Every structure is written in C-alpha cells, then in structure tokens.
Amino acid sequence: MPLPAQPADVPWPTEAWPQGDLPASLDRASFDRLLAQAFASEEVGATHAFALFQGGRLIFERYGEGFGPGATYPSWSKAKSITQALVGLLVGDGKLDIHAPAAAPEWSAEGDPRAPITLDQLLRMSSGLKFIEDYVPGHTSDVIEMLGASRGDVAGYAASQPLEHAPGSFWSYASGTTNIIARLAGQAAGDDLKSFMWERLFGPLGMKSPIPKFDAAGTFIGSSYCFATAHDFARFGLLYLRGGVWEGRQLLPPGWVDYARTPTFQQPGVAEGRYGAHWWLDIAGPGSFSANGYDGQYTVLVPDLDLILVRHGATPLDKKDALKAWVGEVVQCFR
Incomplete structure (x- = not known):
C-alpha cells in the first residue's frame, strides 16, 4: 500500500x-x-x-x-520501532549492513552456531535464540530477568542465550534481540548513541520530550524504555x-x-x-x-x-x- x-x-x-x-x-x-x-x-x-x-x-x-x-508516557516495546529507525539511519550512513552477521562477541568462538545470525534476522525476530517473553509474575521469564536483575548488561544477557532453531527458520518475539541490535547500533554510532538519537532523529522531528534509558554497560534498552x-x-x-x-x-x-x-x-x-x-x-x-x-x-x-x-x-x-x-x-x- x-x-x-x-x-x-x-x-x-x-x-x-x-x-x-x-x-x-x-x-x-x-x-x-x-x-x-x-x-x-x-x-x-x-x-x-x-x-x-x-x-x-x-x-x-x-x-x-x-x-x-x-x-x-512509557514506550515499553514501542521503543523497538525507535531502535529500528536508528538502525536505518546507520544503514544509510554505511555503518551497518542488515544482511551481514551481527558479530556479537558472545558468538566469536570458532564454530559457534550463533555466528551466522544477521541483523536482518534480529530485526525480524527470527534469530533462533532461546528467549522466553513472559510477563506473568512467577513464570519463567527471560524478559523479566533481563530488565530486572540483569539490567546491567541487557545485550550481554540476550546474546548469551543458546540457539534453539536455525537462524531465519523460526519466528519468536523476543525483547532480548532488540537489545543486541541496540548494542550494535551504539557501536556503529561511535559509542554515543544518545547524542546520535538527538542529532539525527529526535531533533530533526522536533521531538523534545524523549527520555531513552541506558543500562550500566551503556546500551540503550531499546526493547523497552523511551518515554515521550x-x-x-x-x-x-x-x-x-x-x-x-x-x-x-x-x-x-x-x-x-x-x-x-x-x-x-x-x-x-x-x-x-x-x-x-x-x-x-x-x-x-x-x-x-x-x-x-x-x-x-x-x-x-x-x-x-x-x-x-x-x-x-x-x-x-x-x-x-x-x-x-x-x-x-x-x-x-x-x-
């Protein structure tokens, strides 16, 4: 359309x-x-x-x-779409390639089956990584663990999960994948994604209210936290x-x-x-x-x-x- x-x-x-x-x-x-x-x-x-x-x-x-x-107001997962925009800007700058392997350090060992995962597969929630997206208290939940006790390094938590399906073969909505993407975006933006957001996205649109949140490792918690x-x-x-x-x-x-x-x-x-x-x-x-x-x-x-x-x-x-x-x-x- x-x-x-x-x-x-x-x-x-x-x-x-x-x-x-x-x-x-x-x-x-x-x-x-x-x-x-x-x-x-x-x-x-x-x-x-x-x-x-x-x-x-x-x-x-x-x-x-x-x-x-x-x-x-809280974005919760609306922040995922903001993360997608940041990736788009960096793709336009030639600093990211969505069809290239995402190159997470957690997957750097020779023969790691996660190494072929592409940025496109992460953006499409098709990485194949294990991740339990459950918001019911008392249930096993990777998203609650990631945003709670493990909020010091949300991307590291997500990227450390094992592979459950061949990359690209299985769709599973997972907030962890977005935080892996946000870390990649931060690296591509010269480790100052907050300034990049304001200079290239929020500022040009006249958005004056956004409050993006970052974890202790400096990663934008792109899965969940951008108030506006x-x-x-x-x-x-x-x-x-x-x-x-x-x-x-x-x-x-x-x-x-x-x-x-x-x-x-x-x-x-x-x-x-x-x-x-x-x-x-x-x-x-x-x-x-x-x-x-x-x-x-x-x-x-x-x-x-x-x-x-x-x-x-x-x-x-x-x-x-x-x-x-x-x-x-x-x-x-x-x-």
Missing part, C-alpha cells in the same frame, strides 16, 4: 501540530461509544492518553484524569507514515519504511499476528502497521486513511485482545 505524502498546505509539526477537525463522515455514534469504553469503563483497561492525527493535523485528543499532553509525550510519539509515527521523509528531506534511507512493513516469515500456529521488521502489521486492517508496547501502548499508522492513532494506558494482559480489537474499531469509524 502506498504511503501518503504530507499535504502541500499543511505545515510539518516540527514546532507544533497543526490543528484539524474530526471528519464529517466519521461514525460518531460508534466513536463516542468507543471513547466511553476507553475512559468511563474498564473494558480495555485504564486509558491515560488518546490522540488522533489525520492529514498531518491533530484532530482529536483526550486524556485521563491526572494526565495531559505535556505528560511523558503522545504528540512526540505521533511525530515519530508521521516520519514512518511519510516514508522516512521530514520537511521534504529523506531522513531514513529510501525503502527503509517499506522494509519495516514487509511481512516476516512465521511458522504455522503463531497467534500474535503478522510482523515486519520491528513493526507489527495489520492491527487496524490490511496495510496498517504499528509500534505496540506492553500494558497497551500503541502508535498505529493507517496509510489509506492518512491516520495516526496514539494510545497510552494500563491494560492488563487479560484485556490485551479487547484493546487490540478496540483499536481496530476506532479506525473503522473513519471508513
């Missing part, structure tokens, strides 16, 4: 989001019902921020009690909805956004939904793609409607599917 260009009469939101209105064609009765579900009931958990942007304009926003447009306002998460989303272009300049390499939304092979039986390269696919219908985070954090891009949906809140695991369905229903109100 083609990506929409910024309308010629709409300023880029580098300084502030241009204001717009909900379209007259909106199914208002359904939209109001869904707002009530989000803010006046617990059907999809507690909603702290909800904002819609269409045609490059902010057309609607609402916040829960105690929250507002100036508040910073809803407006800034939408700016990042607009960069991708515009094909990596900002203010007429190609920031991300040509084709990088298409790479992000190209489906990854998944073996039969995968229940989580289709996946691209550190972006999820189809949550709001065919052609949509999204940055999804634990507890119900979403930045959803819908190219055919030129629409961005940002939602932050606290949604327990047992309501995760209800929230995903809610996102799809909200977007359907615009069709």
Whole structure:
C-alpha cells in the first residue's frame, strides 16, 4: 500500500501540530461509544492518553484524569520501532549492513552456531535464540530477568542465550534481540548513541520530550524504555507514515519504511499476528502497521486513511485482545 505524502498546505509539526477537525463522515455514534469504553469503563483497561492525527493535523485528543499532553508516557516495546529507525539511519550512513552477521562477541568462538545470525534476522525476530517473553509474575521469564536483575548488561544477557532453531527458520518475539541490535547500533554510532538519537532523529522531528534509558554497560534498552509525550510519539509515527521523509528531506534511507512493513516469515500456529521488521502489521486492517508496547501502548499508522492513532494506558494482559480489537474499531469509524 502506498504511503501518503504530507499535504502541500499543511505545515510539518516540527514546532507544533497543526490543528484539524474530526471528519464529517466519521461514525460518531460508534466513536463516542468507543471513547466511553476507553475512559468511563474498564473494558480495555485504564486509558491515560488518546490522540488522533489525520492529514498531518491533530484532530482529536483526550486524556485521563491526572494526565495531559505535556505528560511523558512509557514506550515499553514501542521503543523497538525507535531502535529500528536508528538502525536505518546507520544503514544509510554505511555503518551497518542488515544482511551481514551481527558479530556479537558472545558468538566469536570458532564454530559457534550463533555466528551466522544477521541483523536482518534480529530485526525480524527470527534469530533462533532461546528467549522466553513472559510477563506473568512467577513464570519463567527471560524478559523479566533481563530488565530486572540483569539490567546491567541487557545485550550481554540476550546474546548469551543458546540457539534453539536455525537462524531465519523460526519466528519468536523476543525483547532480548532488540537489545543486541541496540548494542550494535551504539557501536556503529561511535559509542554515543544518545547524542546520535538527538542529532539525527529526535531533533530533526522536533521531538523534545524523549527520555531513552541506558543500562550500566551503556546500551540503550531499546526493547523497552523511551518515554515521550503522545504528540512526540505521533511525530515519530508521521516520519514512518511519510516514508522516512521530514520537511521534504529523506531522513531514513529510501525503502527503509517499506522494509519495516514487509511481512516476516512465521511458522504455522503463531497467534500474535503478522510482523515486519520491528513493526507489527495489520492491527487496524490490511496495510496498517504499528509500534505496540506492553500494558497497551500503541502508535498505529493507517496509510489509506492518512491516520495516526496514539494510545497510552494500563491494560492488563487479560484485556490485551479487547484493546487490540478496540483499536481496530476506532479506525473503522473513519471508513
């Protein structure tokens, strides 16, 4: 599906989001019902921020009690998509090759079966490394261990896991893979990824609120931790909805956004939904793609409607599917 260009009469939101209105064609009765579900009931958990942007304009926003447009919200795994953007910038600089072996020091021994794992396979969650992505307290969980007691070196923890499947043969969502990628990005950026983020990504987009977190080893915890306002998460989303272009300049390499939304092979039986390269696919219908985070954090891009949906809140695991369905229903109100 083609990506929409910024309308010629709409300023880029580098300084502030241009204001717009909900379209007259909106199914208002359904939209109001869904707002009530989000803010006046617990059907999809507690909603702290909800904002819609269409045609490059902010057309609607609402916040829960105690929250507002100036508040910073947790990314959780939405940070994975930010990590993918950082990799894209470094690929454009010629400092990373997604089809080359990822060259983790943990895999340097002669004959190590992990050595052939490529950056592309990591971005597609297809490295074959063992990693248990479980958020239920008391369950065996590599992600909880990595982000908790082992947070001193998140990439080292993840890269030390054994191989369970041949690289590229098995899809398994794993936050550890992102932190291996983030370490590679940091090395490629000259071991100052924080400055690189601001100079090459956040700054050009006018994102002033991001708070990325780093571990004790200096690695960006790209799996999970970059706080920002809803407006800034939408700016990042607009960069991708515009094909990596900002203010007429190609920031991300040509084709990088298409790479992000190209489906990854998944073996039969995968229940989580289709996946691209550190972006999820189809949550709001065919052609949509999204940055999804634990507890119900979403930045959803819908190219055919030129629409961005940002939602932050606290949604327990047992309501995760209800929230995903809610996102799809909200977007359907615009069709």
